[in-house]
Amino acid sequence: MKTHFIAIGGSAMHNLAIALKDKGYQVTGSDDAIFEPSKSRLEKRGLLPQQMGWDPSKITQDLDAVILGMHAHADNPELAKAKELGLKIYSYPEFLYEQSKSKTRVVIGGSHGKTTITSMILHVLHFHGKEVDFMVGAQLEGFDVMVKLSEDNDFMVLEGDEYLSSTLDPRSKFLLYQPNIALISGIAWDHINVFKTFDDYIEQFRKFVATITPGGVLVYNEEDEEVVKVVNASENYFRKIPYRTPEYEMIDGKVNLITDLGNIPLSIFGKHNLLNLEGAKHICQQLGIMEEEFYEAIMSFTGASKRLEKINRVDGGILYKDFAHAPSKVKATVGAFKEQFPQQKKYAFLELHTYSSLNPEFLGQYKDCLEGVEEAVVFYSEEALKIKRMEAISPEMIKTAFNNSKIRVFTHVEDLHQYWKTLDKKEGAFLMMSSGNFGSLDLTK
Incomplete structure (x- = not known):
């Protein structure tokens, strides 16, 4: 079976492409940008596109299936060619x-x-x-x-x-x-x-x-x-x-x-x-x-990647990273952390960068999510808000929404990183919650 992936570099898409190649299918793909770890994993299996960008010539009549990724737009030229040829187009779940x-x-x-x-x-x-x-x-x-x-x-x-x-x-x-x-x-x-x-x-x-x-x-x-x-x-x-x-x-x-x-x-x-x-x-x-x-x-299950994942720090400090970003996830993760480390001073860092978490109307869902920790920090990028063309958010709005006037709010990566350097990582227990990476903050040092 011959398949082509439009937007092969996605987290889910590249894994499906690899699975199909392992099954014996002929697999090709395109994308406008591919990042790690997708890039290395595709390259290792000979699936990385030679050039970035969309190429309608890759869409040929002999394709048995075209698999469309979520971040490919409706006006994608490869998608248009697949429609023109009457090929079978599947979404990932389909x-x-x-x-x-x-x-x-x-x-x-x-x-x-x-x-x-x-x-x-x-x-x-x-x-x-x-x-x-x-x-x-x-x-x-x-x-x-x-x-x-x-x-x-x-x-x-x-x-x-x-x-x-x-x-x-x-x-x-x-x-x-x-x-x-x-x-x-x-x-x-x-x-x-x-x-x-x-x-x-x-x-x-x-x-x-x-x-x-x-x-x-x-x-x-x-x-x-x-x-x-x-x-x-x-x-x-x-x-x-x-x-x-x-x-x-x-x-x-x-x-x-x-x-x-x-x-x-x-x-x-x-x-x-x-x-x-x-x-x-x-x-x-x-x-x-x-x-x-x-x-x-x-008994031997230690957790899924980025789900209360313990980070091995060079100084031996206690630090866990979690994918939590939605309010219910943040509240549950903070609750677990407080129960596990009742004696330590607890630091909870939360990065807001999804569409929902940066929406002023949704912020109220985070009420009391960071309660019970000694130091609560919220980071979001003012630049990201501009790029997403979203309404501005002030630190005061964050403190009101979280119902916590003591929250430290950072809106610039440089300020967050500078604060991080001032902390003694061996002093307490650190919880880092984000589906991002806090502006490429190195959590091991």
Whole structure:
């Protein structure tokens, strides 16, 4: 099969391209810019375009599929050529469904926790030598790629994103997978550039539940009020399995699950991660993993990349990096950090740079998110606001929205980096939250 990727350099797209090449497909691609780690990974496999930019001559009649990335615009010249030739054009999730429609599809959805839950499931299955196809949004220890496709495996485990599929397809990605087994971890308003109201956002989850195949299974977080409403309002036929935070205790600074099999020591921490773990356990049981087998494997799970990831500093200081940027994620991550390091002076840094987090109307969602730490820092770039053509935000607006007048607010990279240099990193515990990189701040020094 011959495929071409329009915008091959994306985080998800380049992994799918690699997976298809590993499966034996002929793969080509284009992009206007490709950054690391996508660039090196594509180059290693002979998939890196020789030149950047769009080239309609790459779109030929013998292509079996054209896969369209999310950041390719509607007026893309390669897309126009593909339409002109009448080629089959797939969005990323649409193509994943085509690759898995003969398999049992397991889709992990939710505003938060879905990457971690998917990662936990794959870790446990890998530990016990159970082969499955998968797509996950973070690099995992023991896995070379984030997408795997095969002819033989019976199951496909998919992280289900509620964001749009492509410039041609405004449906949420997870609406295309038609799960046999699904999970919803939680619902908290996000992506306000697309979903203008909270109800618009919740509607995507109502539709997601409606896509579960008849007689399927839905595992859901019964501690989340919005999730429960969506599940109770559903009219299609499937089995419902609720889960909640398991019992645990702290022993010598480590989280221990309290189970019928005895105490299970873990390498992760935070109530939200224990809730994620419980959801992952119920999914694994649907895939034939016994409870005892799950606990045996999960003890060695250290977390998904950039999800409360411990950074090894040269001075031995305590520093964790987390992908958290949406309010619900920030609140859960800060809560976990406070519980794990009750004695240390705690520093919480948050970078705002997504469309939602920089929207003045949305800022109020962050109220009290940084409470309970000794030093709270918020960074956003005034220059980024200008580039995005967004309304100006003042430090006073940040302090009001977060309900915290003591927050340090930085709007220029140079000022943030200068403040960072003044801190004794061995003095306390540092939590760095961002889907960016704090203006290329080196967290190891």
